[in-house]
Amino acid sequence: MVTLSDPGMAPGASSPEAAAPAPYPFPGEVTPITPNTETQYNTEEYHLITDNTFHLAKDNPLSTFSIDVDTASYSNLRRFITSGQLPPPDAVRIEELINYFTYDYPQPEGDRPFSITTEISQAPWNPQHQLVHIGLQGKQMVREEIPPSNLVFLLDVSGSMSAPNKLPLVKSSLQMLVNQLSERDRVSIVVYAGAAGLVLSPTPGNQKAKILEAIDRLNSGGSTAGGAGIKLAYEVAKRTYLPDGNNRVILATDGDFNVGASSDSELVRLIESYRDRGVFLTVLGFGMGNLKDSKMEQLADKGNGNYGYIDTEKEAQKMLVTEMGGTLLTIAKDVKIQVEFNPDRVRAYRLIGYENRILQDRDFNDDRKDAGELGSGHSVTALYEIIPTGVDSDIPLPTIDPLRYQTNSSEITDPTGYKADELMLVKLRYKHPDKNKSQLIAEPVVDRQISLENSSNNFKFSAAVAEFGMILRNSEDRGDASFTQVLDLAKGSRGADLEGYRKEFIELVETARELEER
Template sequence: MPQPRAMATASAAVLDGPASKRLPAAAPAPSPSMAVHERAARRVGDLSAGPIGTGRTERDAFNREQYDRIEDNPFLGVRTNPLSTFSIDVDRASYGNVRRFLTSGQRPPKDAVRIEELINYFPYELPEPRGSDPVAITSEVMTAPWQPQHRLVRIGLQARRIETASLPPNNLVFLVDVSGSMNEWNKLPLVKQSLRLLVNALRPQDRVAIVAYAGAAGLVLPSTSGDEKARIADAIDRLEAGGSTAGGAGIELAYRTAREHFLERGNNRVILATDGDFNVGVSSDAELERLVEQRRRDGTYLTVLGFGTGNYQAAKMEKLAKVGNGNAGYVDSPAEARKLLVEEMGATLLTVANDVKLQVEFNPSRVQAYRLIGYENRLLSTEDFNDDAKDAGDIGTGHQVTALYEVVPVGVDGTVPVRGMDSLRYVAPDATVRSTTRGPSDELLFVKLRYKRPGNSASQLLSHAVPSRISARPSTDARFIAAVASFGMLLRDSEYKGNSSAAQVLEQARAALGEDRGGYRAEFVGLVERWRALGVTAGERR
């Protein structure tokens, strides 16, 4: 069935539609990598009830987007909180979502800004794992740009890279939302473009099925070999939007289809493409999560791709991906779809380490207090680290993860409020603690990592000591990461942003562009410029 004319026109506008809105005068010309995103943002302007910036936008007129509340992690005193434990997170959806707001001339909601997802969006230079472990740990210590008396500790994880040709076969099921809410240019038409990109990268040993759901779920394409690209593309072209959403029924059919063609030594995965508007089907979010969790235990994982505006349910989609041993992404253009589904295909589709947890122990002779930047919804209790039954994040081939700690050195007082600094009845005072500290005194902290090999129930342990010395010349990557973290705190208007300002972020980011393959860092500079062009509110700095 041919694609409706209106949809085809809207879809084409993503790539080469004319700009009907002018960006604020203060905004710079976009970098080449931003061209598609900017044209998409201007399309949002066409749908507004008034010009961008007047307060009358499509998002204001009909907005059902939901974000879980984020409370910035506080500074904790090492004497009473020597351990920091959390699950890694490889999701990057927040960056694409923030970009969507800024390129359309809007400020992103504070709770839409997950700093760890902004940081992890960019590729960095990290050493490959050695030996049999699928992940390597590195670290770097520098001065915190927004608070020079503090230290910024970067912990980097690099998963082993596997060439696409060497990846195990894929058993994929595309689960596509074709409900009425998807009948917009940046939803179903963009989903179809994204899936075509992935199909073009499939190999003969890969298999693909397509399930669509709206008022009811249906099998659009039975499991088909990756070398039948024309047949798969024809099934994608036949997808049309209309009806209510029965997401639960669609997921059940998608998992059943994946199970019928299960590959014992392959990648079995459902790829859900939706705006997140699950309003019919499984009766509750909890029931839906239990379904996804059970199928994960059976060996079929879930990747969630978010599209569009107005209905985007970031929190729900992230939770589904988390319990499904997958990752969540936000697609705002064909360029982002290509990055996520083609350039990073292995990381998106093949998991090399399950239930990855980090536990950091701080040296009380060197560190007075610390805070983990981001990962607020990934925190674990101390006991969870050694509990192999506790679910945690997963890493795909080639994935990179960065965690940042802001550290208050011993002897630095009054810069920030610190929790857990009151004297305790049964714990020795600081001086005694320092005198009895075990281990090398020149260590700032000690990192432990637990992971499971796919299919195994017992975890493996890795460790890495971080020396206290500060890098005289921080790496380009570390400086850029610090700029992104600083910008995230500005977007969130965080109480911990210190002396951060847009001008400072721009200076740091421009000086740390490096080779910038793909132009992602130049795009970031453009986003900061756009944020500054929107003006400032009380307490914010240009």
């Protein structure tokens, strides 16, 4: 059983360790490990995903979920397709595909950490249905506004990490991140294999040669004591805690925890306890063959962090350099969305993706309920497919028996009043990273549908990505979805695409179509 030290310490609390983090004892340096050449087997693991179904608005008018800014599913999907095979359906999390890309949303105004953008048009795969696009844009902080970072690199150097797309890619990825740091930041390095140890004591970010040398001399070998490594990394982060800074453990691994204290529940409790004390977790996945996607996603979610999969140096550049603020700096935590549909205009609806982020309706107002985090400059996009009232559909819709003791569920009871042309009400709750009380934003969405041809590039491209995901998942609700339609939408909404990510998506779709036709 993992034991915790000082579990009651809160972020910013006055303590000897917080006020004066050095000097203090650390374990000795770890001896380089001989690479493991044992044969590897494919033991990749993914959580089962069951697509969200349609709900009748008159019976279930509320839809509640936690935001998700993870992008691992997209880069993992890219790895499969570029290697000549379609990904398994459960590796395709549609919301992560959509949120891999940036969209042209306005920056927030005033004190709000994000802006809200909505748009309504036809669902490309079923023109009788509507598609509602909801976009959140996190405030972009300039480098001078970003607080100092206390980063603990937790690196898996076990034998399973010896492949070229694992530890060597970890090292080059972290070298990119280190080059972005300044003297205000500090870096520590913890490694784990058969045992866990510290290879770099806390070091100012401007001592790059020392940090890069410690990274460069890492080798792989041995079994994987992941639980012990995580425990040690958090203890180091606690001892070097910056009350007004960004305190984060960055775990780089293929997710294979097979020796030591490594049960999911035990690791989750450890991560949650430090999350509540202001130390967050970013998880970076590497490699193939034994990728434990399901475990890494869970750990990042519980640690108020994000989960990314790095398959190339270009992806490392995207996550750790181009989008470093969003990856490492949380501007709002426990961000929840609740949508109330107007049954006078909406017959049924379904949320596309976010299957593992669904919350109970009562969780929206419960500040004890954990939810997703939003980083500096991050955008979050969610899509709802809607069957308007009066539209006949061959899609099976759920029904419930009439309620004996309730008023007609289609009656609008909001005492503040509403306008008859409202399609739905979008509500968001969020907390400041160091606060425990949430704030509420509510905005009605008027039912003003525009044609698909006249919709924005944001709308058309996100719809193309969602449709691609539904095809790969062979979703029952894919309707008339096709690779050809995906390509037409994506090519017509590529926009400026300065980094070339949308161009790459189009190439992936073309490759996937070829693989499907074989």
